[in-house]
Structure formats: C-alpha cells, structure tokens
Amino acid sequence: MRFAAPAALVLLGIAVMATPAAQPPAAVSAEDARLANFFQSYLDQQFRLHPVYATQQGNHDHDDRMDDLSPAARAKDVELTRKTLADVKKEIDPKKLSRDGRIDFEVFTHSLDYSLWSVANDNRFEFDPRVYGEFLTDSVFLLFTQSTLPRERNVQNAAKRVAAVPQVVAAAKAGLKNPPKILTEVTIRRNKGAIAFYEKDIWEFAGETPGSEPLATPCRAAVAALKDYQTWLETDLLPRSTGEWRLGEAKFAKKLELELDAGLTAAEVLKLAEGEADRVEREMYYVAKQLWSKLFPGRVLPPDDADGRRATTAAVLAELGKDHGKPENLLADVRKTVDGIRTFIREKKILTLPDPDTCKIVEMPEFQRGFSAAYLNPAPPLDPKADSLYAVAPPPRDWSAERVATFFREYNTPMLQVLTIHEAYPGHYVQLAYSNRCPSLVRKVLSSGVFAEGWAVYTEQMMLDQGYGAGDLSLRLHQLKFYLRAVLNAILDHRMHCAGMTDEQALALLMGRGFQTEAEAVAKVARAKQSSTQLSTYFVGRTAFYRLRQDVQRRRGDGFVLGTFHEQVLSHGTLPVKYLPELVR
Template sequence: MSRLLFPAAALLGIGVMLTPHAPAAQPAAEDTRLKNLFQSYLDEEFQKHPLFATQQGNHDFDDQLDDLSPEARAKDVARAKALVAALAKEIDVKKLSQDGRIDYGIWAHTLNYALWSAENDNRFEYDPRTYGEYISDSVFLLLTQSTLPRERIVENAAKRIKHIPKIVAAAKAGLKNPPAILTEVAIKRNIGAIAFYEKDIYEFAKETPGSEPLATPCKAAVEALKDYQTWLEKELLPKSKGEWRLGKEKFAKKLELELDAGLTADEVVKIAEAEADRVEREMYYVAKQLWSKLFPGKVLPPDDATGRHATIKAVLDELGKDHGKPETIVDDAKKTVSKIKDFIRERKILTLPDPDTCQIIAMPEFQRGFSAAYLNPAPPLDPKANSLYAVAPPPKDWPPARQATFFREYNSAMLQILTIHEAYPGHYVQLAYSNRNPSLVRKVLWSGSFAEGWAVYTEQMMLDQGYGDGDLSLRLHQLKFYIRAVLNAILDNKMHCANLTDDDAMKLLVGRGFQTEAEAVGKVARAKQSSTQLSTYFVGRTAFYRLRQDVQRKRGDTFNLGKFHEEVLSHGTLPVKYLPELVK
C-alpha cells in the first residue's frame, strides 16, 4: 500500500484562535475548538505543501509544488514545535469527548513523530527517492485521481511541471551522504520519470503527444531530469556511503512512534517468533493433504523438521507453476475481482462501496522497486476520485530466470490473496469506509498499522468464511502470505538492530518463509529502503485478530460478522490501540 506524506506541521492562522483567556468550554465546544484548530493547520499545510494538498483531495494548489529548500524545511520544523507547545496549553483534554480525546492524541502524536523524524531520520537528507515523489508522483496523481474537468487538470499539470527544476535543485542542496541502495533506486526511478515526461504523460492526460500546454514544460523538465540523472550517477552515487541501518536505539523509538500500539521492539520480535513457528506447523498440515494429489505414488518425506520443510517447499513449488505472464498480470488481477466481490456480497462479509471507484492499473516505471503492488486510495477531501490498485510486472532488466521466479511467487492462487489484501475487502474497501468518518484528523493522519493490519486480517478471514470452497492451494498460499507478514517484523528488527547480513536475511525468507529468490531479494532491498513499516502488517493483524476473538466471545450467539466489520471500519483509520475502547 502506498503511504501518504505528512509534512512537518504548520501554524499560520492558528494564532488568532489560540486566545490565552478563552472562556471555559463545554465538551462539544472543546471538540469544535479542536476541529477548528486542525482545519487551520490543514489550510496552512496545503498552502505551503501543495503535494500534500493534492494527496488529501484539496485542489486549490494543484498548479504549484513545495519549497523543499533546507531553509523552508527548517521553518516547517519551527512551526511544528510551536504548534505542539500551543496545543498542550490551549486544548483542555478533560473537556473533550471520547472521540475528541482520540483525535487530539492522534494529532499530537503525529506532530511529535514528525519532529523526531526531522531530527533523527530526515528523509530529505538521506533518501533521494523522496524528491521523486515531487518530480513524478505529484503530476501522476493529478492525471489519475483529480475529479476536476480534464482541461483544468492538464493546465494544472503543465504549471506544476514547471516547478520540477526547483525540486531538482533542492535535491542537490539537501541530500547528504545517503545509503547507496537508496541512490540506486532513485537512479532507476528517475529513468522512469524521464520516460514519463517524454512520452507516457500524454497518454495519461489524454492529449496528443507533443501538444501544448504540456510540451514546453515537459521539455524543460526532461532537460532538468537528464541533468539530475547525471548528477545522481556521477556525483551522488560515489558519495553515497551512508548507513541504512537505524541501529537498535533509533529503531526502537521509531517503531514505538510508527506503531503507536503500546508495544516495544523486543516484544514485537518475541511475539513474531512464536507466531512464525505456529504458522509453519499449520502450513505443513495443509501441504501434507496436498502431497498425494500432486505427487501420486511418491512417499511423503519424514515427519521431522527437515522433512516437514521439504514437504511444504515441494508442494509450493509445484503449485507455483500455475501463473501468468508479464503482459497479462494486470488482466489476471482484474479477473480475480468479480469472484471476490460476489463472495463478499453472498456471505455478507460487509457492504461494499457503491459506486466502485477502484481501478486496476500497471504500476508506472517510476514507482517500481519497492513492492509488487499498492493501493492508492481516493483522497479524503475528494472521496469520489478513483482509487488505484497498481500491480507491478517484474522489472524489464531482470533475466528470464529471475522473472520466472517472480511469477512462481505471484501465481494464480497468490494473486487472489493479493487482491483480497489490496482491494476487496482490504485496503480499497477499508479506506473507502474511512473517508466516511466525520473526523478530519483520522482521515488525514491515518495509521499504517490499522490499514495494513486490516488487510492482512481479511486474507485469513475470507478463507475461513468459505472463499475458494476449501481449495487447499489457496489456503496454503494464504498461510505463506501471512508468514511473510510475520517474518517482515523479524526481518525489520534484525536488519536494523542486529546487523543481519543479506545472506542470512535470504535464508530467513527463502528457508523459513518459502519465498522465491526474486521475492526474497526484493524484500531484503525493501528492508534497507524502509524501517519500521514492515512491522505494521503483523502488529496490526494481531490487534484485529485479538479484537475479533474477544468481541465474538463476549457477544456469543448475537455476534454478526458483517456488522462487526462495519463497526470496526466506521471509526476511521486510527491507531489500533484505540479499538478495544471503541468496539466493545
């Protein structure tokens, strides 16, 4: 799933409302006061960070781009510090309603997280990929998700593209000794960005190739990006000696901030290790039932650690032969959707969004290199816009053998699990529900642990309710997809805290996780490109699973699965630690 950008906080306009001698407010009034403060914060953020505005569905600044100079970013940090201090003084938390207290907690936590990141994990200094979001994603969003008239969208895009040389200049001024792997990914993505502005943009804009108003700014952008490409390759890459590992202390603090779930880094790993053992046992039980069908007459391996592992691997390898091709992967994903949606309706898993605005597309070249798929939801302030479920074919520069391993990983069964996770009833459905929640705080400052946790929870839930009619291949791949989420948390910790080598990481993913080489190589690279995000899947899923079990036990015969799901999703995409008090 794609992650939205949360720039450092802004303060403009809030000073008028932060009156030091305001009269005592009733709970409803204090909630309104908080709401107004947050709206003023957003108004300032949108003005100073046009990409953020576009991502949230505000189109007032679609023709502009952010000032990313070191000086501008320093002012962002100063405003954020002032706002944290002001909120603590001017909002009486005791007078807020339950929802108001939660919104206050989310906002204050987000501001503190942004300040910690600016000081300890500043992506504008160590991650060249960050500037790519402004270079290409900023315009791609306009052309694929804005609901403005097409002519206006094209005009805004043309004006926004004119700012790309400034983004390139900011990147050159801001980047300081990044890790080599991040620079390498940025180099590949920038090649995709050049191709986007040379050719692909006209297709997305539904304009004649080479026509105005896009042609002139695109030409200037391409010139700037080619110069940037040379700088990335010749100047930045040789100097990219930075350490991608966060280290134990920073990782522990960042994980606490990212998850906001009341768990420490050590606790997460301990729980994940035990769960990995349990899931592997369950995988063996399923694989053993498939053995005689796939290998008739062949003796089942011994029931010991080596034999159980061999059984699971042989069965998965055989099942993986049923897969598509690079040119069909998007159509293959589309074919899974109708069947999944019909099942959700028939079994009353929940009420699907109507109208359905989820589009399945091939992931653009300039966004590849991080994951095999993502869901970019309709923005909260423009909920009628399209949501994009993007699927990435294997990179074109991969040799045929490596491409083949990719498709053995994302075979016909796994593609169904992926669609459940990314779209129905996973990310697309959950975030569509989230956009209905009245809290602007929860719409904008959403929790990754909630979003990813829900998506992983739905994978098992769908099969438990009968999706696939007991297809053991589907169940084995669901378990494989889940153990991947469990191992993500272990990999995340050990790569950043325990100096886990690439070879040992591959052994963990290929050996314990039964991943193909191509998938494992990509995941090791992803662990280096991010920190703590890989832990959100397991921690979030654990929270949802435990909540479901607890609520179901307490409600007994009155428990209704569909109503439970809708109740859980009705509260917005908030930190999972709040769920037990909201869903009783």
C-alpha cells in the first residue's frame, strides 16, 4: 500500500516526502554549515512560491495562500530549479563536506536533477489532471487534519485558500493537454467527491456550523467552479484524453534509475523480481499444503506439479478469505488490529514506539480514492507533533454486492493485520516518526520512497518471524501473499510500461501467479496505468533491507540485537538505501 498521499504532492511533479531520525551528529564542517544555509534559503523561497508545499512540509507561514499553477509560473519554476542546481554545485565544495554532509549534498542535487527530468519527460501538470485535485481539495483538507495551529486560525486560512479554487480550475483548463483516458476518468470521480466536500463535509472537518462564515461564501464559489470543471472534464477533456499512459522503455529505464537511486537498472530489477516470484510461490505452497487437511478434510491434495501446487494455494486462500468483516465495520476492524500489534512490538523489543502516539485511523476521503486501498500520510517534518493519518478506503458505493464481497475476501481478517503492520506499526507510521527527528533539514524534506516502502514490506515478514501471530499459518500465508504482491508490482510496472502488457495479461499475472481477487487485480492494473516506477519501490527496498539485515546479523553474531539494529537503521533518515551498508555496519 502506498506511503503518503496528499503530503507527496509537489511543484515539478515528483514526490517529496518526510525524512530522518536522530543519532549523535558527526563533526560538522564549515562547508556543512554553508550547505545547510543554502538549503534553508532555497526552501524558504520554495515555501513562498508554493504555499501548499509549505503546508505539506509543516511550515504554516503561507497557509492562507494558494500556488500560482499557471503555465507561465511553472516555467519560472523550471528555470529556478535549473539555476539552483548550478548554484549549489558552484558554491558548495563536496570535498570539504563531512560524510553526512556529502550524503545531504547528493540527496539534494539528485532531487533537483529528478525534478528537471520529470518536467521534460513526465510532466504531471500537462498529462495528469489528478495533480490539480491535490490543490483543489487536499490543500484545504491538510489544514484541518495535519496542522497544530489553533482551529480558528486554520478555519480562517482555509477560507482564503478555498477562495482560490476557481483559479486552480482555470490553471487546469489552461495546462492540461491530452492526458490518458484513465487519469481523466479517475479525476471525474474524485471531482464529484470534491464537490461533496465543499457542499457538506468541510463543516465537520472544520468543526464549524454548516453554512456559517467565513467558509460559506468561498465554498459556494468553489462548488460553482467545481461543477463547471466537472462539465468541462466530462464534455471537453474526456473526449480528447487520448494520451499514452505507457512511459516507454527508454523513459521508464531512466525514471526508474532516478526513482530508485540504488545502482540498479530496469532490466536487473525485472530479473530479480521474476526469480523472487518463483521462490515466494514455492514457499506459499509449503504453507498451503500444511493447511489443506484442516480446511478440506478427506479431500485429496492436488498433484505436486506446477498446476497442482498453484491450485492448492489458490483453494486454501479462497477458503481462508471467507474470514472477513463487513463494509460498515472496516475501520473498526482495522482499529482492532492495532492494540495487539503494538503490545507485541513492546514485549519483543522490536524497537521503541513513538510516544505520544499520534497515528489516527480514518476513512479515506472520497476525493482521494482510486489509487490504493490504504495510505499513511505522516506528520509533516516541520510540524512533527501533528497527527499522522492511516487512511483506509471502503469499497465504492456503486460497486455490486459481488464485487464488494471479493474486496473483503482480499482484505480479510489476517490480511488486515498485515496491512496495519505495513502502514502503521512498525511500518510507515513508526519509521516516519523516527524520520522526523533528524537534525538534517535536507533529509527532513527530501526522502526516498524506496526506503519507506522497503522498510514497510520488510517489517511484515520480520514481525511474523519474531513470533507475531503465534505460528498462525493463515497469517503466514497471507503475509507471503502480500509480499508476492510487492514482487509482482515490479514485474507489472516494467511489463506494462515497457513491454506492451495488455490488461488481460496483467490480470492473468495478478490473479494467477499472485492469487489476487478480481477486484484487487483490476484496481492494481488501473494503478499501474496511473503511475510509473513507484510500484517497483516496494520490492527493491525490501530486498535492500533484507540483505542488510542478514549481512549485519552475520557480522555481529551473538552480539546482534534486533531492536538495536532497527533503531540504527531508522536513525539516519529516509535516505536512499544505497547508503545503508556503510552507515549501519
């Protein structure tokens, strides 16, 4: 499941998330201080130019303003990024930096390079109408859910930001060219949620009386603008949404290199994932075979060949999938998983949990749905006492009863536990709470999705290996299925964007090899069309963490302490995984 949603918006179209945790600082050179000052000045400028980005990062000096998203303003952003990259290379001498300083320098310059590449090759403001929705709704939603300012101040700021909704709609109309059809379709559904948000939901989030000022007047104007936008999306943009969602082999290879920053090529990732998928399938069969006689007493185990092994695993998963809740209880069921998981972490000394705990489990707003079933939006790095949101999306209201049933067969009782481990404890929420302690501003603001997703996937197996679930084979089988999903993500990502994989072939991969229900597989195929390279981060990151753990454990021998290892890993921030071996050994 994806890490961060609204907090991963950004100026030039790449994701910027939250980073690092605390460790005794190394000696700081004068050049380190120069780099820190340079980055602070850069960030201050970005916050002035991009108020929504400032809010996402936890700076509330500009919460009453909206970004200028016009094509002219965005062109100036590109020139500023190009100038910043040239200036930092001219003004900072990497040879004079400490090792930590050099890492910060490399992270910063890599982020600028990636931004420039994205604008030239993968510009969301031209081909992805969803990006404007982040300013139309998420920019206001964040003020009510992830700001520690007084409520009254947030309401005043929100009213001014809502007043800017018509200008964002105008920027969308001016900026969008010929997006892929699927992105326009998702935007049409989300925009309906945006209209509902300003018509009624905003009052509950704001803690205000419905229809009261200062929100009433700008909300009426916003609703009018969004309804006009809805008509434009459906009658103007949708008919000309003929853009290609496939990135293509050359662009995919370069973007993956930039996204991973791990020294791996696209071909190498694909080869590793294909081998790992075979291994995980075999492990799933060994577990399923042990459950067979309990679930199907008297029934003969299928033959021990490729088809028989797959049939065994599929039948066992289908039977176990009947243990699930109801749509109206989804949030309550997720909350039930939390206490037992946190207790286990404390008792087994997996690591020290954040205190106070500021993770809230919420229903995903309708205007954010259509990408994944859950996300963790962490407390902003510059407002770390704010809430983190573990958001879960119930099945859409227009789904048939059968499709809803397949959703819950996928997100059944054991799978919800694995989901909570990944998204919250000790996955994204815990890791990013550690991350927000880092003294480096560079690492607080610029972070690696490979690290974040890799850690979350690593913790799923690690928790069960340490005894969570007391040997429950159903839980183990679902953990393996969840991990196989991460492996297949990388294969799907590559083949759909580089090899012309059809929807039918993708569904066969996910439902056949991945044992996913049809509803989950259809949603994942749609997600692969809505993004590129992000689906590869789970597998690559998990592989890095797993190999690091094995290496460090072998080196330390009897002196290896799991909790200590975990806290050392998290102490350096959410930085590219290529740095971990030198930092943790």
